[in-house]
Structure formats: C-alpha cells, structure tokens
Amino acid sequence: MISRSHHRQLLEQARYLATREKRRPLQVSLRRSASAAYYALFHFLIDETAKSWLGARRSEKSLRDILARAFQHGTMLQASKGLCSGALGRGVQVALGDARIPGELHELATTFIELQQLRHRADYDLAASFKRQEILSEVGRVETTIQAWTAIQDHPLSRLYLVSLLTWDRMRER
Amino acid sequence: MRTVDPDKINEALDLDRLNLPARPRVRRIVWHDYRDWAGDEALRIWALLDDRTPDRDRAWKRIHPIDRAIRKAIDDIGEERFPYITFWTQAEWRQSKRSR
Numbered sequence: 001m002i003s004r005s006h007h008r009q010l011l012e013q014a015r016y017l018a019t020r021e022k023r024r025p026l027q028v029s030l031r032r033s034a035s036a037a038y039y040a041l042f043h044f045l046i047d048e049t050a051k052s053w054l055g056a057r058r059s060e061k062s063l064r065d066i067l068a069r070a071f072q073h074g075t076m077l078q079a080s081k082g083l084c085s086g087a088l089g090r091g092v093q094v095a096l097g098d099a100r101i102p103g104e105l106h107e108l109a110t111t112f113i114e115l116q117q118l119r120h121r122a123d124y125d126l127a128a129s130f131k132r133q134e135i136l137s138e139v140g141r142v143e144t145t146i147q148a149w150t151a152i153q154d155h156p157l158s159r160l161y162l163v164s165l166l167t168w169d170r171m172r173e174r
Numbered sequence: 175m176r177t178v179d180p181d182k183i184n185e186a187l188d189l190d191r192l193n194l195p196a197r198p199r200v201r202r203i204v205w206h207d208y209r210d211w212a213g214d215e216a217l218r219i220w221a222l223l224d225d226r227t228p229d230r231d232r233a234w235k236r237i238h239p240i241d242r243a244i245r246k247a248i249d250d251i252g253e254e255r256f257p258y259i260t261f262w263t264q265a266e267w268r269q270s271k272r273s274r
Contacts, residue, residue, distance in 0.1 A: 077212055085254060110245070117258055120211040129273065131266050133232040140234035 007047065007146065010040035014139045018132055030130040031122040037139045038119035041112055044146050046071050048153070049162040071166055077116050079168035080109040083161055092171065096156065104148040105158055111145045114138070175215060178253040186247040187219070195239050198231040199224040201264050203244070208258065217257040219244060225265045237261050 017033035018025065049071075050064035081087075084106060118138060121128045152158045164171050185191070187203045194200050200221050208218035221240055223232070230236070241259055248257045262270070 074212060081214070081256060084256065113256060114258060117210050124211075129270055131262055133229055134261060137232055137234045137237060137261060141238075144234055144238075 007040040007044040010036045010043065011139060011143055014040065014142075015136070018135045018139060025132045027130060030132060030135045033135050034115075034122035034130065034138065035119050037135070037142050038115040041115055041142045041145065042073070042076070044149075045076070045112070045162070045165060048149070049165055052159065052162060073116060075168050076165045077113060078172075079161070079164040080112045082164065082168060082172060083109040083157075084113065087172065092160070096160075099155075099157055101157055102152045102155055104145075104152045105155065105161060108145050108149065108152075109161065111141055115142060176252055176254040177215065178251050182251050183217070183248070183253060186251045186253075187244065192243050192247055194243055198227045198236055198240075200240060204267070205257075208255075210256070210258065214256070216255045217248065217253070219257050219259045220267060221259060221261050222264045222267050223261060225263050227263060232261065 014033045014036035017029045017036060020026075020029050046068050047064075050067045054060050054063045054067060083101065086101075115138060122130065149158075183205065187205065189200060189203065192200075192203075201224050202222040203219060204222065205217055205219040208216045210216045221237075221244065240261070244259055245257060
C-alpha cells in the first residue's frame with residue numbers, strides 16, 4: 001500500500017508543477033499538476049477505506065495493497081455522484097434514518113467529481129487550456145478537503161461513503 | 175435525470191440574485207450543457223472574475239463561497255445535472271476564445 005504520506009507528496013508535486021515556470025506556465029506542467037492533485041485525493045480515499053477495513057498497522061500493509069487495486073475510477077465517481085444527489089437506495093435510507101449528510105462529506109464528494117473530470121480533461125483533451133491560478137485553486141481545494149476529513153471520518157455516512165467507493169454498483173439498488 | 179429549462183438556469187445564475195461576496199468580484203457567469211467523461215449529462219459553468227482580481231483572491235478558500243452559492247442556486251431550482259464550475263478572469267476567457 002502506498003504510504004499515508006503519498007497523497008501529501010502528490011499535493012507537493014502538484015504545487016511544484018503549477019509554479020515551476022515563474023513567468024508563463026507551460027500547459028504540460030499545469031496538466032500534470034491537475035492530474036497529481038486528482039491522484040492525491042484518489043489515493044487518500046483509497047487509503048482511508050483500506051485502513052478502516054484492514055487496519056493501519058505496517059504488518060497489514062500488504063493486505064491493504066491488495067485491496068487498493070480493487071478500486072476503480074468510474075465506480076468511485078458514481079458513488080460520489082450518488083452521495084451528492086442523494087441517490088441512496090431505499091434500504092440504505094431507512095437504515096440511516098434521519099442522519100443528514102455532513103457538509104464536509106458533500107464537499108468531499110463534490111471535489112472528487114470535479115477533480116476527476118479535471119484530470120480527464122488535463123490528460124486527454126488537448127484542446128483544453130488551463131490557467132495557473134485555476135489549477136492552484138484546485139490543489140488548495142484538495143488540501144482543504146483532506147484536512148476536513150478528520151472532523152467527519154467517524155460519521156456513519158462517511159464510513160458508508162468509503163464502502164460505496166468500492167461497492168456502489170451493488171449498493172445503489174439496496 | 176431532471177433537467178431544468180435554460181431560462182430558469184439563467185435566472186438562478188443572475189448575479190443580482192446570487193448574493194455573492196464582494197471579493198473576489200464575479201463579473202459574469204457563463205454556462206452550457208455538457209457531457210462529462212463518464213457520459214453523464216452535466217452543466218459546465220464559468221464564473222468570470224474581474225481582471226484585477228489578485229492571485230491571493232483566487233485561492234480556494236476565497237472562491238469557495240462563490241462555488242457554494244452557485245451550486246446551491248442550481249440545486250434550489252431542482253436541476254439534477256452536476257455543475258462543473260471553473261473560475262477564470264474575463265481576460266482569460268477572452269484569450270481562450272481567441273485561441274480556438
């Protein structure tokens with residue numbers, strides 16, 4: 001499993017790339033920065049899920065590594081969209097009762113959706129153009145979102161969200 | 175997925191109705207129908223900032239309230255497509271149109 005500091009390293013790399021050229025940023029630098037920012041959030045979420053299921057000890061690392069490979073970008077996207085739109089299955093809604101989605105969790109899912117689309121455009125849409133401040137803002141957005149996680153990580157909906165990142169296709173109908 | 179009439183979206187995104195913070199100053203909001211990489215219908219929205227906006231006012235913590243206000247406005251009218259929101263200055267927008 002990628003160490004917990006991996007997402008921090010990716011965010012540092014994202015900032016470095018976005019500010020690498022002092023005067024006129026190269027599009028290739030901004031594109032790689034956007035991609036690094038997305039992958040910081042991607043790996044952070046996978047890391048949190050794997051630790052919550054398998055434990056955070058060093059001795060459990062190899063098991064977390066195996067689980068990490070099971071995550072798919074598309075499933076994580078749809079789970080995030082499902083949370084944002086409230087499209088949880090009826091059974092899940094009944095089980096959760098009156099629990100409301102914490103604002104920080106909604107923000108996290110929204111950020112994931114935005115950053116995945118940004119990453120896709122950055123990596124594949126050569127007609128798109130990016131601005132330095134636009135990308136730096138998105139890097140800051142990921143940093144803020146990750147910092148806010150500690151306040152909500154124990155909320156039942158937060159734990160359900162992590163589960164859904166892997167199991168959304170089966171969960172959405174429950 | 176429920177989509178809302180474009181006129182209602184224009185109304186919801188009217189700067190006089192959005193109650194945005196004074197800084198950074200949003201000069202114009204532009205939007206169009208969009209399809210994201212997953213093939214889902216969505217909205218693509220640009221909040222165009224004043225050209226004199228300093229870099230520090232473009233940090234996420236400063237534009238987050240604007241982002242939230244736009245998303246709430248879209249949500250309040252019942253629009254279910256996800257809004258992808260980008261913050262550029264008006265000059266960046268014009269430059270982008272010229273280079274196409």
